[in-house]
Amino acid sequence: MHSAEPEKATEKATELMKMSVARARLLSPLTGTSFAVDQTGLVIGGGVSGMTAALALAGQGFKVHLVEKSDRLGGRALDLRYTLEHEDISPFVAGIVKEAEEHPNIIFHLGADVTNVAGFIGQFKVSLFQDGTDSEVSCGAIIVATGAAPAATGEYLRGKDQGVITQLELEQRLQKGDFAPGRRNVVMIQCVGSRNEERPYCSRICCSMSVKNALKIKKLDPSAGVYVLYRDIRTYGFREKYYKQAREAGVIFIRYEPDAPPLVSQDNGLVVSVKSPDFPEPVEIETDCVVLSTGVDAAGDNRRVADMLKVPINADGFFVEAHLKLRPVEFATEGIFLCGLAHSPKHMDENISQARAAASRASTVLSKAYLEVGAQVSQVDQSKCISCMTCTKVCPYGAPTVNADHKAEIIAAKCMGCGICAAECPACAIQLNHFESRQFKDMLDELFRSGKEERRPAVVPEKSGVL
Numbered sequence: 408m409h410s411a412e413p414e415k416a417t418e419k420a421t422e423l424m425k426m427s428v429a430r431a432r433l434l435s436p437l438t439g440t441s442f443a444v445d446q447t448g449l450v451i452g453g454g455v456s457g458m459t460a461a462l463a464l465a466g467q468g469f470k471v472h473l474v475e476k477s478d479r480l481g482g483r484a485l486d487l488r489y490t491l492e493h494e495d496i497s498p499f500v501a502g503i504v505k506e507a508e509e510h511p512n513i514i515f516h517l518g519a520d521v522t523n524v525a526g527f528i529g530q531f532k533v534s535l536f537q538d539g540t541d542s543e544v545s546c547g548a549i550i551v552a553t554g555a556a557p558a559a560t561g562e563y564l565r566g567k568d569q570g571v572i573t574q575l576e577l578e579q580r581l582q583k584g585d586f587a588p589g590r591r592n593v594v595m596i597q598c599v600g601s602r603n604e605e606r607p608y609c610s611r612i613c614c615s616m617s618v619k620n621a622l623k624i625k626k627l628d629p630s631a632g633v634y635v636l637y638r639d640i641r642t643y644g645f646r647e648k649y650y651k652q653a654r655e656a657g658v659i660f661i662r663y664e665p666d667a668p669p670l671v672s673q674d675n676g677l678v679v680s681v682k683s684p685d686f687p688e689p690v691e692i693e694t695d696c697v698v699l700s701t702g703v704d705a706a707g708d709n710r711r712v713a714d715m716l717k718v719p720i721n722a723d724g725f726f727v728e729a730h731l732k733l734r735p736v737e738f739a740t741e742g743i744f745l746c747g748l749a750h751s752p753k754h755m756d757e758n759i760s761q762a763r764a765a766a767s768r769a770s771t772v773l774s775k776a777y778l779e780v781g782a783q784v785s786q787v788d789q790s791k792c793i794s795c796m797t798c799t800k801v802c803p804y805g806a807p808t809v810n811a812d813h814k815a816e817i818i819a820a821k822c823m824g825c826g827i828c829a830a831e832c833p834a835c836a837i838q839l840n841h842f843e844s845r846q847f848k849d850m851l852d853e854l855f856r857s858g859k860e861e862r863r864p865a866v867v868p869e870k871s872g873v874l
């Protein structure tokens with residue numbers, strides 16, 4: 408190390424210490440407050456994830472409002488027939504619906520829409536519209552489980568030729584016995600409408616659905632020709648075992664490149680041609696059934712729900728958790744949690760795990776009779792407020808509101824102490840406790856005091872009244 412460097416480091420440390428002391432002179436004790444918690448939960452969405460979360464809360468003794476837009480429980484699981492493990496899904500779905508319906512702690516709002524959400528963690532007021540009537544329910548925590556929708560497509564003659572169906576339709580026909588074995592060939596095309604510009608994400612479930620349906624066809628008729636045209640096979644985790652089983656059963660997997668997708672023509676019956684990097688010549692397959700592995704779309708209502716709750720959604724319309732690893736089932740806005748397909752496409756077992764995790768996190772709120780409010784929050788000096796509404800627009804947590812006198816007020820329970828409003832307020836009417844302007848002023852005075860005028864900027868940007 409250069410001989411002058413330790414001296415510089417000591418000088419720097421001394422400066423920082425002096426600045427800290429200057430600030431410490433103006434520190435004052437912070438006292439938090441507490442408020443009562445409404446120990447009732449509310450779940451938006453009556454699919455498997457929503458019902459699982461509601462049952463998990465109800466099982467712990469909490470009352471739960473379950474709000475479902477349609478008039479029946481079950482969500483997307485009602486369309487599925489069997490799992491990759493060859494288990495029948497219907498009895499499971501019927502069982503969970505029955506359990507939820509019979510649970511004395513769950514209050515159902517079927518055919519109901521959430522129209523407004525006010526309040527904050529521990530004390531939410533949720534407006535509902537049901538059967539032409541408005542009502543309001545109170546709750547302490549909200550779980551978002553709004554689900555998702557199967558993506559529609561018009562590619563590969565879908566809608567023009569009856570032989571072109573989706574994996575979901577194939578599954579339903581296989582279960583009904585409406586898919587005659589002895590067909591010429593079944594060709595499955597993967598990533599239809601997924602992993603492209605419109606839907607850049609992988610829908611995660613469609614590779615497993617193809618393997619599941621391919622195995623079912625092979626079980627019905629081992630001589631049936633089943634081809635899967637894929638970009639990558641994403642039967643991740645233990646699902647890889649079923650991919651191996653499908654190969655062993657004689658299902659033929661043919662890779663294609665994203666810039667050379669398969670072509671489906673109707674010239675002489677259905678013919679699928681594909682140019683694979685693994686074959687020197689294009690492959691042509693005559694078939695009477697093309698099965699499209701379409702993706703998963705975010706629920707169309709997600710943006711409206713996100714705006715109401717002031718929580719984020721991503722560019723694809725799915726809700727975004729506060730932190731992928733540290734807060735995976737909750738939003739940055741306290742008291743609001745998420746699970747299921749509303750978050751991202753995933754398998755039912757993953758949705759169920761996530762729903763239980765969300766309920767578990769929500770119960771950490773509902774289990775308390777009172778919640779403490781942190782003292783490091785912003786406060787408004789209403790005599791300075793010029794009612795410009797800047798703070799209401801910039802706060803990411805919706806903490807500032809406007810009172811009857813058109814002056815801003817900050818709901819301490821919602822404030823996360825980020826300080827954005829204090830920095831943006833043009834009238835300097837907001838102070839963030841523990842980080843007040845006068846404390847910063849004294850720190851800067853101390854920095855420039857010790858004869859180091861050369862470091863002072865030639866022009867100090869001024870904002871009237873800031874310091």
Ligand code: SF4
Binds near residue numbers: 601602
């Ligand atoms: S799961 Fe498979 S078919 Fe579906 S988008 Fe991902 S890679 Fe494509």
Ligand code: SF4
Binds near residue numbers: 787792796799835
């Ligand atoms: S930004 Fe400042 S002046 Fe504007 S409404 Fe908020 S507190 Fe009042």
Ligand code: SF4
Binds near residue numbers: 807
């Ligand atoms: S400090 Fe942050 S969270 Fe609190 S009111 Fe201001 S902008 Fe909102």
